[in-house]
Each structure stands twice: as C-alpha cells, then as structure tokens.
Amino acid sequence: MRRNTLGTLIWLRIARFTHQSNLLSNDFLKPFGITAAQFDVLNQIATYQPIKQSELAVKATLSEGGISRMLTRLEQDGYIQRKQEWKTKWISLTSSGEAKMQEVFQHQLTFQTTMVDECLTEEEQKTLYKLMTKLQKNTENKLGC
Amino acid sequence: MRRNTLGTLIWLRIARFTHQSNLLSNDFLKPFGITAAQFDVLNQIATYQPIKQSELAVKATLSEGGISRMLTRLEQDGYIQRKQEWKTKWISLTSSGEAKMQEVFQHQLTFQTTMVDECLTEEEQKTLYKLMTKLQKNTENKLGC
DNA sequence: ACCAATCACTTGACTAGTAAACTGAAAAAG
C-alpha cells in the first residue's frame, strides 16, 4: 500500500502540468477577453470551417452536450454562427470571430512554444512528443470500447 | 499563420491525454461510487492526514474555494471529517473514507500503471517522467509570479 | 397514409473548477 509506480508518477506530473498550464493560459488570454477552452474551440473552427457541430465535438474531444453549451456561449459573444441546413448545423466564424483569432493566435502560439522551449531542447521535445503521442493514442483507443 | 510548432503539438497531445484519461478514470471508478477528482483528494488526505485545509489545497493544486466545495461534498458522503481548532480546520479520513481508500487504491494504481505499461517500455517511461517533470516544474515556477 | 425509428441537437441535473467578495473570530495597535 501507498507505494507508487513510475506509471502513476507520470500521470500525476501530466495532470499537474495540464491544470497549471491551463491557469497560465487563462491568465494570458484574459486581456483578449476569451478563455483557453474557448480559444481551443475557436481554433478548431478556424481550421476546419465550415464544420458540422457533431464533427466539431469530435475534433475538440467534447461531448455533444458540451459542444452545444460552448457554442451557445460563443454565439452569444458573437464569435461564431450556426447555419441550419436539413438537420445539421454548420459552424463557422463570424468576421468578429475571425478578427479575434487573427489577434490572438500568434500570441498564444508564441506563449505555448516559449514555455516548452525554455526548459526542453529540440531533441527532448521530439522525444516527448513521440512518447506522449504513443500514450495518447493508446488512451484514445481504449475510449472507443 | 496556422502553422504549429513542436511545442504546441506537445501541449495538444498532453491536453487530449489528460481529458481522455480522465473520462476513463471516471468510468473505471464509477462502480466504487467516487469520481477521479474525489479519489485524488482522498488520496492526498490519506497520505498527509491530519492536514490543514489550506495546505491540502496546495497539495491538490486547487483554489481555496475549490477545496472548500470538494470537502463539503466528501463530508456529506461521509468520507472525511473537519475538526476546527483555533481558526484552522484539520482534515482527516473517517473510518468509512479509510475503508473506501483501502478498497479502491490498489485497483486505481493498477489501472493507471497498466495504461502506461502497455504502450511504453521501462526506459521510455523513465525518459517521459524526466521530461514531464522538467516541463511541470517550469510551469509551476511561472505560476508563483 | 400512418406509425415508428433515427438523427442532430438541446436541456436538466449534476460535478468541478475559478476569481473575487464576504464572514467571523483573534491578534495587534492605539
């Protein structure tokens, strides 16, 4: 009892990093008036628009309900629009949303990149990316069952 | 624009893994009647009890408000108790909470360990742990400022 | 032509988290 394995220590580090980096991201994005979660979704929309709501949920790894709520907020803030066609809703950025991404994207990219660059070498980053990809893909597969 | 760096790809992988592994953990813990977040807090209490509420917040990397709410829920479920002394509240497990941890801990440890073991070698795990530790410590330091 | 199934999305009830404003009692200051 009360003895940890390497595996659980890895989980803990990852969980802590995610939580803390999220706080930092939210702090960083505050002046821009959006949250880290909103940035993620807007970024997916910018990349894939126009995109079905259900497909967006998959890209952002959110539940159907979760994406519905998030899009309601983003719509209220005027960043996105939903165009109903048959039974599907097509999501795209409004010009306001487009402008917001133009404003924020580069900053956020630099912010994230710097955080990693300042503590890991190029070689280490490649290794970390490879290992995290393995781990994440394995987890993703489990989720399907 | 729209070009990602290695750093942002790493962030994305980590975020996805955390989110997905959390879903899996919650699913796994469901039969035991607790959530992953509750397990984490109970685990910290088990390790450090009796512990001040404010110190527990630090250990669990939660805000003061967050830990207050979480403990209210855990108290309602009968897993923990808060003993007021002067102005601080000392948190410890009840016998029911102790029993629950006895029941769950080993399972959750095995669950997490297996997830990592089945896709990474011992060597890879050591490397991943080292790199994630660097990254997390760096993030933690930023948070203080 | 009608009833059932299905599809895409929404809603209700919940956990979980934050920041910021608020308590209430103790210690320190005058």
Add this chain to the structure above:
DNA sequence: CTTTTTCAGTTTACTAGTCAAGTGATTGGT
C-alpha cells in the same frame, strides 16, 4: 478597552464539462 488588520474558510456568480432524457423534423416500413 475599542478599533483595525489579518487570516482561514465560505459563498456568489460564473465557465466548463459529463450523462441521460427530451425534441422535433425526416425518413422508412408496412
């Protein structure tokens, strides 16, 4: 002795997410 500060914790108002039940229009079966 009052008044003020301070400290630990709570509460409020919010975002963000889940699951599961509900909606409402279209499509299929008989």
